[in-house]
Amino acid sequence: MKAIQLFKPTETKDMKICEVEKPQVKEGWVLVKVKAFGLNHSEVILRQFEIENDYITKPIIPGIECVGEVEESLEEDFVKGEKVCALMGGMGRSFNGSYAEYCLIPKTHCFHLNARELSWTSLAAIGETYFTAWGSLFESLNLTKDDHLLVRGATSTVGQASIQIASALGCRVTAMARNDSKFDLLKSLGATDCKIDNKPLSTSIKEEDKPTKILELIGPKTLRDSLFAVKKGGIVCQTGVLGDMFFLENFEPIKEIPNGVFLSSFYSNYPTQETINDIITFLEKKNLKPIISQTFAFEDIGLAHQILEEGKSRGKIVIEM
């Protein structure tokens, strides 16, 4: 089958399709014929440097998510030809991922997409992005319609999906981005107000403008500041690492988490069928379209990665097989 295989840190121009053996189905796993998949920031990180870590199997076929049809399965609950999506659980890191014609997925991370009218491309834009946005908002931030949500790193696809969901719920949503070039897009998704994130928020925000919930997608680079920018009783959810800092050095919780403020996080490694169903039902009920900026053929995946790496994308990039 055709696939992208990485052996070491790789530039986008060197992402070349090669022939590899089609995986053999085994007990507890589902062989999926990949129809489309979305690209993720974490796949850029994997390609650039994460691949050097021992916990990445090498060579690796990247890709942490996909949608497609069951090709073969020994499991009774997965029938040949049915529509499924798959994400996370080590996909594209500890076992081969979705940048291929076929992908072998543990049944724990393969989910039914029963009788949905959405195209493969639209379905491919949901998986990891909406699961992460949904989990951050509802499991970690306990978001309700009365909340004022502030999103840092709002132009990322997770940021955009979060704005769309929170706005549809009825929340006031403040979107923060490093420049104003995508403010029109963020407003069209439902952001109530947009701000440039170029100075500490905690010292510049007025008390009455403090949000009740902050979704932190820049990460440890701005997390300390976010903890002092949320209202007392509020929650900050650490989900993203767009700022390229992965740890908080010398973090002193007693002094750095203000009294009555809560710090949470979200890790998308544990998707469930119930949540996937909830997301699709919510999108359908609210008449929301999954956000897609561009689609590319598999052959052009290097170009697609280049656009993602340079931050030139205005939504999810989807590869159609």
Ligand SMILES: NC(=O)c1ccc[n+]([C@@H]2O[C@H](COP(=O)([O-])OP(=O)(O)OC[C@H]3O[C@@H](n4cnc5c(N)ncnc54)[C@H](OP(=O)(O)O)[C@@H]3O)[C@@H](O)[C@H]2O)c1
């Ligand atoms: N916790 C989890 O399980 C989980 C799951 C999924 C994703 N994530 C993380 O969540 C973040 C978003 O993921 P994604 O796939 O949605 O990202 P993405 O779509 O690839 O986001 C890229 C966009 O983010 C903006 N950006 C990049 N660096 C920035 C910075 N330093 N400050 C502000 N904005 C910046 C850029 O837009 P502009 O050029 O317009 O600024 C860029 O176009 C990533 O850090 C990802 O690793 C975590």
